[in-house]
Amino acid sequence: MNARHQPEADITPSAVVVGGGIAGLTAAHDLRQHGFTVTILEASPHFGGCVTSHEVAGLTLDAGADSFSTRSKAVADLAAELGLWQDIVYPAQRGAWLQLPGSDPGASAQPLPSTGILGIPANPREPDVVRAIGNAAAVRAALDKVMPLGSLVKRDRVSLAEVVQERMGDQVLKRLVTPIAAGVFSSDPSVLDVDVVAPGLRAAMAKHGSLGAAVASIRADAPAGSAVGGLAGGMNRLTTALIDTLRGGGVRLLADTRVTGIRESGESSGARWAVLSDGAEFTADVLVMATDGPTAVGLLGESVLQLKEETPTPGAGVALVTLVVDLPELDVNPRGTGVLVAPGVKAQNGSPVVAKALTHATAKWQWLSETTGPGGHVLRLSYGRAEPQGEDRPEMWSDEKLYEQALADAGVLLGIRIGAEDVVGWDVVRWIGALPAAAVGHRDRVARIRASVASENGLEVVGAWLSGTGLAAVIGDTRARMRKLAHAHPPTA
Numbered sequence: 001m002n003a004r005h006q007p008e009a010d011i012t013p014s015a016v017v018v019g020g021g022i023a024g025l026t027a028a029h030d031l032r033q034h035g036f037t038v039t040i041l042e043a044s045p046h047f048g049g050c051v052t053s054h055e056v057a058g059l060t061l062d063a064g065a066d067s068f069s070t071r072s073k074a075v076a077d078l079a080a081e082l083g084l085w086q087d088i089v090y091p092a093q094r095g096a097w098l099q100l101p102g103s104d105p106g107a108s109a110q111p112l113p114s115t116g117i118l119g120i121p122a123n124p125r126e127p128d129v130v131r132a133i134g135n136a137a138a139v140r141a142a143l144d145k146v147m148p149l150g151s152l153v154k155r156d157r158v159s160l161a162e163v164v165q166e167r168m169g170d171q172v173l174k175r176l177v178t179p180i181a182a183g184v185f186s187s188d189p190s191v192l193d194v195d196v197v198a199p200g201l202r203a204a205m206a207k208h209g210s211l212g213a214a215v216a217s218i219r220a221d222a223p224a225g226s227a228v229g230g231l232a233g234g235m236n237r238l239t240t241a242l243i244d245t246l247r248g249g250g251v252r253l254l255a256d257t258r259v260t261g262i263r264e265s266g267e268s269s270g271a272r273w274a275v276l277s278d279g280a281e282f283t284a285d286v287l288v289m290a291t292d293g294p295t296a297v298g299l300l301g302e303s304v305l306q307l308k309e310e311t312p313t314p315g316a317g318v319a320l321v322t323l324v325v326d327l328p329e330l331d332v333n334p335r336g337t338g339v340l341v342a343p344g345v346k347a348q349n350g351s352p353v354v355a356k357a358l359t360h361a362t363a364k365w366q367w368l369s370e371t372t373g374p375g376g377h378v379l380r381l382s383y384g385r386a387e388p389q390g391e392d393r394p395e396m397w398s399d400e401k402l403y404e405q406a407l408a409d410a411g412v413l414l415g416i417r418i419g420a421e422d423v424v425g426w427d428v429v430r431w432i433g434a435l436p437a438a439a440v441g442h443r444d445r446v447a448r449i450r451a452s453v454a455s456e457n458g459l460e461v462v463g464a465w466l467s468g469t470g471l472a473a474v475i476g477d478t479r480a481r482m483r484k485l486a487h488a489h490p491p492t493a
């Protein structure tokens, strides 16, 4: 390393982190702790990426992620290190609902069957599953128990849809799995790589002999308690706490600094990497790329030639409409913590419901309902389905058009009339390209990318496009990679 060219007092290795989302902030936090001098370069005016806040009707609300998976301790451990342990909370145990198509939307809504993974039931003969898919479809789905597995567990590239359809049939796919895949990944199950979105599922099928038994075994192995957690005040507090800690630790955080070029600078300049932004050059011994996939590959393509062939598909787009309403009728939480919407749902007057999901945030989080008080409610509707919609993609509609649609959709999905007069405040937030595509073959591509980056000295690449969507995956993976990076480049080298 070039540190040997520098005076004794200045041997602390330097790190530049490109991208100040949760991956970049976490990387900076860990590198700082490992003794690096760290600079973060973030293109937008704000840090946190998808973990950030907005103000609606005087409330500070999550504008993106609002919870984290508790399947690993990654997020809780980081929150604890940042002094947020006491603020970890769990959603109300009222469960979410499923809105299926039908002539009467009220009669076609039901609590989401609770024993599944991504909507795949452990036992398709359970009454709540039969209610969602019908008796004949449940009989078909139950064949999963007795049919031989065939090549499904051995084939190379398999989509979530193939697994579900082959084992449990069309109705489980359409009525249970598709709405959940749309809500979580903004994707259709036919494009999702089953090994990315449900890691371990095929291995469990091979072990237990059927899809239902695999789901049951994974559920049984899951940690006890709620599958997701949050923070009182919102997940955006994780970003705020990270920023405070980084600033306190002397990390340089530069917002409005879009990186436009990266090159290996060579020994003589004293640092391995040169990072360019608007005429400024930042040099570093260690470089961490923590942007979205297409940006990372675009910027690194000149230095790591193998990456050029691996440009990932841009991620899906989502628009979130937040409505803060004064509606005491919602105090009874008519649809639990929210509603996942199957394709093809219509209002009674025949107009389509465009939202793919509605979160009743004040029913989900006690801290929020205590903040709003009785009658005050926060509803968040998401737009942007996976299936092709031509040019008319709702996530690209004007704010006003989305707002009008959200009012209509919320009324249908919650089974009450909601008018503009009930609205205290509203906002539209767009996340275009923010949910990376976990398309079939993605796992192999990630392995190839990681192999080509591993050979580059002092370079690491992190973020949801590699680790998989979700804070648990991103934070866990980033921390593991920063340990390896610090080990390979110890501060006293």
Ligand SMILES: Cc1cc2nc3c(=O)[nH]c(=O)nc-3n(C[C@H](O)[C@H](O)[C@H](O)COP(=O)(O)OP(=O)(O)OC[C@H]3O[C@@H](n4cnc5c(N)ncnc54)[C@H](O)[C@@H]3O)c2cc1C
Pocket (backbone or CB within 6 Å): 018, 019, 020, 021, 022, 023, 024, 041, 042, 043, 044, 047, 048, 049, 050, 051, 063, 064, 065, 066, 067, 068, 069, 257, 258, 259, 260, 290, 291, 292, 295, 318, 320, 431, 434, 435, 462, 463, 464, 465, 468, 469, 470, 471, 472, 474
């Ligand atoms: C609407 C929404 C809701 C979600 N809800 C949840 C949830 O409830 N629970 C959960 O676990 N996960 C959720 N997720 C997913 C989770 O938020 C993401 O997987 C995670 O935050 C991604 O973090 P990241 O750092 O990899 O990427 P990002 O947050 O996208 O950060 C990347 C950063 O890189 C910056 N950047 C890009 N190009 C450049 C450049 N050239 N120079 C400098 N900076 C650049 C960007 O501005 C951005 O700040 C949600 C995602 C969305 C979009």
